[in-house]
Amino acid sequence: MGPMVWISALICIFGLLVKFILIIKEVYEKERYLLSYITVRHSLRSIIAWLIPFYPRSTRMRPVYYGISYLFHVLLFLLPVFLMSHIVLINESFNLSWPAMNDTAADILTIGVIFALVFFVLRRRFIPDVRFLTSFMDYILILMVLLPFVTGFLAYHQVILYKWIVIAHVLSGEVLLIVIPFSRFSHMITAPLTRAYTGSEFGNIRHARDW
């Protein structure tokens, strides 16, 4: 393994950690009132409720978008982690191993991820209120997620320019990792914080549910 995989993984992990600490610090400095009502119980209650598919009311109001989005997020993590080719590389470096998913299943699910991303682009283009909230950067970010999956798919099938496709696959994955802490991809840590805040305000003050 070259150094880039470590550099990008560390930037991703430490970047998210620093971001998390800065947010908490800012809460302590500027929004101290929040501490008077935020609780672990109400936070977890909201986070868990929003993790259960189609449990929150607003997700049931847009079942197609929400269903695609939910599956997309699950696959975004499961596919790379349980892909045999990736496990083989981890095993070579660390002697660690875990069960791999079937290659054909991974292949089909990859096409699913690609379609989901195309769906997100079309949604941002054609639904007026989403279009209004969309900037050029959002398309760039979608492209950044798209690239590792498309190049991975092409590499697996050894269609064309195998060597260059694999290099593009590795590089685009590393770029994606590096960009996470500095972009809206960091919603992987900020989304639970939003739920903790909203869940506590609704649960502890209004005595209502926020799902």
Place this chain on the structure above:
Amino acid sequence: MKQWKILMMFILALATSGIAFSQGEQERLNTLAFEMPRRPGAVFSHDDHTQTTEISDDCAICHHVYANKTLVPDESSEDNACSDCHSLQPDRKNSISLVNAFHKRCKECHYDLGKGPVLCGECHIKK
């Protein structure tokens, strides 16, 4: 009639050129030791490797012998299968699984010498 013959020969040459230019079946490592191989055996030519100057006649680079986890110098194991020592899962006797034995032996050498393939699909070429 002569023109007809030339035309026929030309067509025949075109039709058979595919056979002449295709490499035929490439030499591959066999995957018999694997229970459920998930990739085609790696493309490997033994002759190409023995004729490489860096390896020259040191068969024991690949056909090595280890005893108590230390390399036994001046001994080689051409008569054994790799899978005689490297089992599918690493065990106490040998920490290097069969897959890793192949992957690491090939790739590390290729990296060190700056020649030979190192990417998955460069060896596991789809049939």
